[in-house]
Amino acid sequence: MPARTPSPPKGLSRRSFLGAGLVGAGLALTGCGSLGRPAEVSFYQSKPEVIGYFDELLARFRDERPGVRVSHDVTSDLSAGFARGAPPDLGCSNYNFEIARFVDHGALSDLGDMPEAGRINPDLLPLVELTASYPGRTSVLPYSLMAAGVLYNRATFAEHGLEAPTTWSELVEVCDALTAAGVTPIYGTFAEPWTIGQGILDYTVGGLVDVTAFFEALQEQGADTGPGSPVSFEKDFREPVERMLTLVGYTNADAAGRGYGDGNLAFARGEAAMYLQGPWALTEIAKTSPDLDVGIFPLPMTDDPADRKVRVNVDLALWVPDVSPRQDGARELVSFLMRPEIIDAYNADNLGFGVTTDAPPVTHPALVELQEYYDGARFYLGPSQLVPESIPVHNYAQAIVTGADPGEVLRTLDADWARLARRS
Amino acid sequence: MAIQATAPAPDRDAAGPGPGAPARRAPRRRVDATYYLFLLPAVALFTLAITVPAVMGVVYSFTDSIGFGDTRFIGLTNYAVLFSDPAILGSYGFTVGFALVTVVVVNVVAFLLAIGLASRIPARAALRTVFVLPMVVSGIVIAFVFNFLFSSSLPRLASALGIEALETSVLANADLAWTAIVLVTAWQAIPSALLVYTAGIVSIPGEVYEAASIDGASGWRRLRSITLPLLAGYVLINLVIGFKNFLNAYDVIVGLTDGGPGTATRSVAMTIFAGFSGGDYAYQMANATIFFLIALALALVQLRLTRGKVAV
Numbered sequence: 001m002p003a004r005t006p007s008p009p010k011g012l013s014r015r016s017f018l019g020a021g022l023v024g025a026g027l028a029l030t031g032c033g034s035l036g037r038p039a040e041v042s043f044y045q046s047k048p049e050v051i052g053y054f055d056e057l058l059a060r061f062r063d064e065r066p067g068v069r070v071s072h073d074v075t076s077d078l079s080a081g082f083a084r085g086a087p088p089d090l091g092c093s094n095y096n097f098e099i100a101r102f103v104d105h106g107a108l109s110d111l112g113d114m115p116e117a118g119r120i121n122p123d124l125l126p127l128v129e130l131t132a133s134y135p136g137r138t139s140v141l142p143y144s145l146m147a148a149g150v151l152y153n154r155a156t157f158a159e160h161g162l163e164a165p166t167t168w169s170e171l172v173e174v175c176d177a178l179t180a181a182g183v184t185p186i187y188g189t190f191a192e193p194w195t196i197g198q199g200i201l202d203y204t205v206g207g208l209v210d211v212t213a214f215f216e217a218l219q220e221q222g223a224d225t226g227p228g229s230p231v232s233f234e235k236d237f238r239e240p241v242e243r244m245l246t247l248v249g250y251t252n253a254d255a256a257g258r259g260y261g262d263g264n265l266a267f268a269r270g271e272a273a274m275y276l277q278g279p280w281a282l283t284e285i286a287k288t289s290p291d292l293d294v295g296i297f298p299l300p301m302t303d304d305p306a307d308r309k310v311r312v313n314v315d316l317a318l319w320v321p322d323v324s325p326r327q328d329g330a331r332e333l334v335s336f337l338m339r340p341e342i343i344d345a346y347n348a349d350n351l352g353f354g355v356t357t358d359a360p361p362v363t364h365p366a367l368v369e370l371q372e373y374y375d376g377a378r379f380y381l382g383p384s385q386l387v388p389e390s391i392p393v394h395n396y397a398q399a400i401v402t403g404a405d406p407g408e409v410l411r412t413l414d415a416d417w418a419r420l421a422r423r424s
Numbered sequence: 425m426a427i428q429a430t431a432p433a434p435d436r437d438a439a440g441p442g443p444g445a446p447a448r449r450a451p452r453r454r455v456d457a458t459y460y461l462f463l464l465p466a467v468a469l470f471t472l473a474i475t476v477p478a479v480m481g482v483v484y485s486f487t488d489s490i491g492f493g494d495t496r497f498i499g500l501t502n503y504a505v506l507f508s509d510p511a512i513l514g515s516y517g518f519t520v521g522f523a524l525v526t527v528v529v530v531n532v533v534a535f536l537l538a539i540g541l542a543s544r545i546p547a548r549a550a551l552r553t554v555f556v557l558p559m560v561v562s563g564i565v566i567a568f569v570f571n572f573l574f575s576s577s578l579p580r581l582a583s584a585l586g587i588e589a590l591e592t593s594v595l596a597n598a599d600l601a602w603t604a605i606v607l608v609t610a611w612q613a614i615p616s617a618l619l620v621y622t623a624g625i626v627s628i629p630g631e632v633y634e635a636a637s638i639d640g641a642s643g644w645r646r647l648r649s650i651t652l653p654l655l656a657g658y659v660l661i662n663l664v665i666g667f668k669n670f671l672n673a674y675d676v677i678v679g680l681t682d683g684g685p686g687t688a689t690r691s692v693a694m695t696i697f698a699g700f701s702g703g704d705y706a707y708q709m710a711n712a713t714i715f716f717l718i719a720l721a722l723a724l725v726q727l728r729l730t731r732g733k734v735a736v
Contacts, residue, residue, distance in 0.1 A: 390699060
């Protein structure tokens, strides 16, 4: 995971920091950081790869609207910002469990009345709802969607006369053929837990389990989750996890000691034929081998090619905190960013899929294979992203691939889920 | 910190006249208000930055707060759940075990090094510098460097030499990853313990050894009957302070294993911090409160021990 450095956002002085402490001590001094200053909309966006990109967009916005001052905040700690009642005015961040908390607790304002909200692809709404929702509100507007599958080296596949597998049996055959030819079929980077969670675990589970239905039932069930409950990790994840272990058998021998950086390098050098990473790795791979011909296919988990689905996540979503005193400026910036020529250019430039009904198809050569799945809504949210952060699901996945008893780990996961439900 | 504790400040220093002030013996002396003024910034900062947040944290531990928004008081629920949470208990088990092993390793090695460096070996000043170097490097940097050594260099070396047991990274082994953490932590912590022991050895008057030599005591005998007993206070200080510091293990573990494989090396500090970013704020505040009480108990033990043994 990228390390975040908590530090006060630009434009917030030490006064507001002390203010937070004093509020807790019973002195109402909230918001003193913004007193006596011209309104400046702070735009929070911290995805490291696109900070420069958004800087340019903000410069364009300033040219068009000299009356609205905007600043680009790339470092804030969001939890701390909300805790002291001074979050950024507009956020554009990964739609994950961190944001989910703010949605669930009604800390984000309703954007449903904006015309831009009506342009969002309706297929995405169930996914947005599943992660988090607040009754009667459109808390976030998706901005960019990432679709992930198995990255594969087209040259290596062609060299051994192989094609992207469409069923589980074909997948195993491909792996066997590669092994027989002395090629490492899959590159594993198990030293970094998140690569296991978002990759091999999410793909195997998402390909076999109806993720949305499973998590809806699980949320309903809450504290009753355990042995004998209608749905449970132990029961429903058992088969995917066993298949995951089959695939682990086809990874490099030193997978347990390799990390994300090692994986990008090794795959770029052609040391393995497949790599279970999202499209974000393409940029890193291209740094080593700009001309590597990479394709992506969804991991087939059944013997019916029609069952194939891709893992998606809302990579960026826009949100405006309820407490922001600069709603108008923030919304103006939302409208600007949501303009078709801007949002479509962003997604085309950054390997994202468009999230609006009027978005054009992807053009990146590695991503085109996934367009049909996206168009047909044959996608699922990564299950590892639907487990609250306080349950270390990535670490559990790591335990399984490095030899722990899967049944025991899944039972722990059930117990954690029930315990969390009991106290929240 | 360790050094300060070894130099007990007699009480009179606290209120006594500053350097250069003539020591006039007035029968009744009022403390000049200026001294309080000097204290004020430190006290104010400490109160605002440490005490107030800590007290707020304890209050939050009785709520279901996630840091903002609606908050309800839920009494002792967090504490009750805490004691039945295998993840929390596991982190305490790991942390205490790790701290115990590390404190022993650090002190044995530091003690032997200190004895060695106190003898008249050649180039001991240079050696001392070398041994103290790890202290000035940041823990997270050390951890990332060792991470590379353990995951890449060591396995490569092992396969070149044909040592099968070391061909996979020790960090990837749930049963052995802790040994790597102990090693790296010890490597970083030995210098400060070494300095304390060196200071202790220097403080032993040469006459004692002279007298012992005249009585015909062997080197081993001198070590056992003079050096060890006279250093007992320093050993205690190093043990208690070291143990307390190792309980807070965080950066080295994050850089080496990030709590893995699985959750085999998650320390208490890591679970607490994960609670803040993971929206488990109040729950981990309860955990932090318990952890604080443990540290407080250890600090009291340390105070007692240092008062009894070192202050002469």
